Every structure is written in structure tokens, then in C-alpha cells.
Amino acid sequence: MTRRGLRYELPLKRPLRLGDQQVTTRCGWLVQRGDAVGDACPLPAFSIDSVADVDGAILRGQTTTASLSWALHALDLTEHAEVATAGLVTEADDVEAGDHACVKMKVGRRPLAEELRAVTSLRSTGVRIRLDGNRALTPEATARLADAAGDALEYVEEPVAPEHLAACIQRAPIALDETLLDAPVAEVPRGAAAFVIKPTLLGAEHTLALTALAARRGTPVVISSCYESAVGRAGLVRFAAATAPDTVHGLGTGPAFASDFEGWVQTDGARLTTCAGALPEEDAWVAF
Ligand SMILES: [Mg+2]
Structure with missing residues (x-):
């Protein structure tokens, strides 16, 4: 089954302090396979990968990243919960x-x-x-x-x-x-x-x-x-x-x-x- 991805940016209600930076939006990628959807959304200052790393992994087929590996794993979790x-x-x-x-x-x-x-x-x-x-x-x-x-x-x-x-x-x-x-x-x-x-x-x-x-x-x-x-x-x-x-x-x-x-x-x-x-x-x- 083919997979597809969509880069997104969502606004936060208030700026969020993460380490020594402040973020006002969350950026990530939705990944979809059939009815299953996952979210690769690295957290600035805490994740070992960045959204640019996820861009590279999805658009250029570079090595998968921590958040993307989780998003892809989540595609296998489809039960109502x-x-x-x-x-x-x-x-x-x-x-x-x-x-x-x-x-x-x-x-x-x-x-x-x-x-x-x-x-x-x-x-x-x-x-x-x-x-x-x-x-x-x-x-x-x-x-x-x-x-x-x-x-x-x-x-x-x-x-x-x-x-x-x-x-x-x-x-x-x-x-x-x-x-x-x-x-x-x-x-x-x-x-x-x-x-x-x-x-x-x-x-x-x-x-x-x-x-x-x-x-x-x-x-x-x-x-x-x-x-x-x-x-x-x-x-x-x-x-x-x-x-x-x-x-x-x-x-x-x-x-x-x-x-x-x-x-x-x-x-x-x-x-x-x-x-x-x-x-x-x-x-x-x-x-x-
Ligand atoms: Mg804690």
C-alpha cells in the first residue's frame, strides 16, 4: 500500500518556551497509509531530530528519524481506544x-x-x-x-x-x-x-x-x-x-x-x- 505525507504547521494559543527558544507553532508531517495516519512532530530543543530532518527523510529518502519512525509505527495502531x-x-x-x-x-x-x-x-x-x-x-x-x-x-x-x-x-x-x-x-x-x-x-x-x-x-x-x-x-x-x-x-x-x-x-x-x-x-x- 502506498504511503503519502503532508507537511503541516499549526498555531499554538500561547508561545511555548522550549529550552532557550520560544515557539508559536508546531511543525511536522502527517503520514498516511490507507485509513491509518501518523504524526512526525519533533519537539525543538528536546528531539534528536528536527522537522528539516523529517523533510529530508520524506522528500529525499534519507535515513528515517526518531519522530518519523514513531509516526510510521503508529500506522499499525488502528484500534479505537x-x-x-x-x-x-x-x-x-x-x-x-x-x-x-x-x-x-x-x-x-x-x-x-x-x-x-x-x-x-x-x-x-x-x-x-x-x-x-x-x-x-x-x-x-x-x-x-x-x-x-x-x-x-x-x-x-x-x-x-x-x-x-x-x-x-x-x-x-x-x-x-x-x-x-x-x-x-x-x-x-x-x-x-x-x-x-x-x-x-x-x-x-x-x-x-x-x-x-x-x-x-x-x-x-x-x-x-x-x-x-x-x-x-x-x-x-x-x-x-x-x-x-x-x-x-x-x-x-x-x-x-x-x-x-x-x-x-x-x-x-x-x-x-x-x-x-x-x-x-x-x-x-x-x-x-
Ligand atoms: Mg518530565
Whole structure:
């Protein structure tokens, strides 16, 4: 069956800070084979490939890239699927759980006292809490934030610099995210409370190797989106449902888009369901 691709650019509601750059749109390629559609959408500053690399792979038949390998893998995922997703709190004054049973809060960005208050306030709402330090916390701050979340804490995601990780894993439930991108599969530390897996960044082969490792170790897997289009998120919902149907995943990036491909994912906020969406019909599709 022939494949075709369409390069797209979708506007975000607000500029998104990624490393030291700000992006206002998301650029990627839709890939289609029959009724199946995938999304190759590298995340600037985090992906090892760029959208220019995907251009090269599709238009000039150069070596496939991480995000494109995932998009092509997603073509094999066609089942209707539904999963729960965590809420996301990025600012201390934005503490509200809504309908979510589980909320992830970014920490290590503001004064510790402010973040401790925000965690305490979130805990009082009765939700389960995931904290994400993006390696910006000290071991001491990690322990204090974990204490503030108390028995509501599910895990702290990558709280500290790599040299402190092993000690932290002994003291608190720690989920791995950045470490999974950096470390060879054979060297992923033991004892993690969860693996946060980002297929767009990891690519298909690395993603499948990590889910297999998690299954062997009995480590929970949380599938996480990286601001893919609705087509990409639908593929992640299918993969998440097939891999860990009862887990609350991290797929709540849809609201960041000012406009998106329509009809691919339906949400009530806390759950995401795949749907039959529409594709742009234009001449710019290319066979590859
Ligand atoms: Mg993270």
C-alpha cells in the first residue's frame, strides 16, 4: 500500500518556551497509509531530530528519524481506544484539579516556599499528585516537596541532576523521563516508580525497548505527549491503551493548540478517546 505525507504547521494559543527558544507553532508531517495516519512532530530543543530532518527523510529518502519512525509505527495502531490523562499545573496560581484524579505539577521553577504552598494546596483537593522537577531540584528540596505531597504523592519525575539520582531513588518514589532519553536501555537505573515514555522523542525502536524493559521489571509506564497534533495524540492514546490501559497517562497537551486537525481525539478533560477525524485534502501531499 502506498504511503503519502503532508507537511503541516499549526498555531499554538500561547508561545511555548522550549529550552532557550520560544515557539508559536508546531511543525511536522502527517503520514498516511490507507485509513491509518501518523504524526512526525519533533519537539525543538528536546528531539534528536528536527522537522528539516523529517523533510529530508520524506522528500529525499534519507535515513528515517526518531519522530518519523514513531509516526510510521503508529500506522499499525488502528484500534479505537480510550485512556485517562493527568491534569497539568504549570504555575503556582493555577492549582486546580478539575475532573482529574491525578495532577502533575512542574516544580523547581519558583522559590521553594511558594512551591511547597502550591503542593499543600493541591493535596487538600484530594487528587493524586505527580511532581516533575526536570532535574532542577536539590535532593533536599525533593524530599521537602515529597513530604508536602504526603500520601497523595504518586512520584517525583526526574527531580535532580543525574549524579544525585541514585540516592534520591532510595528515599522517594522517582519516575524517570530525561534519563530514559539519555541512558542506553541496559543502563536504566533500577528502582524507579515509573517510566515516563515519550515516543515522539525516543522513536519507535527505543520506545518499544523501554516498554519491554518496564514489563520485565514490573515498572509502571506512563505515556507522555510532546505537543503533537491531534493525529499524533490519537496514536499515543492507542499506544497507551495497548501498553497500560489502567494507568493515568500524560497526554493533556491538546489545549495548547489554537487550531488542530479536527475530530481525532475527543476529551472530557480527564479522559481521551480516539475518533475518526478528517484530513486536509490538498495538493501538497507527497508520496514517499
Ligand atoms: Mg518530565
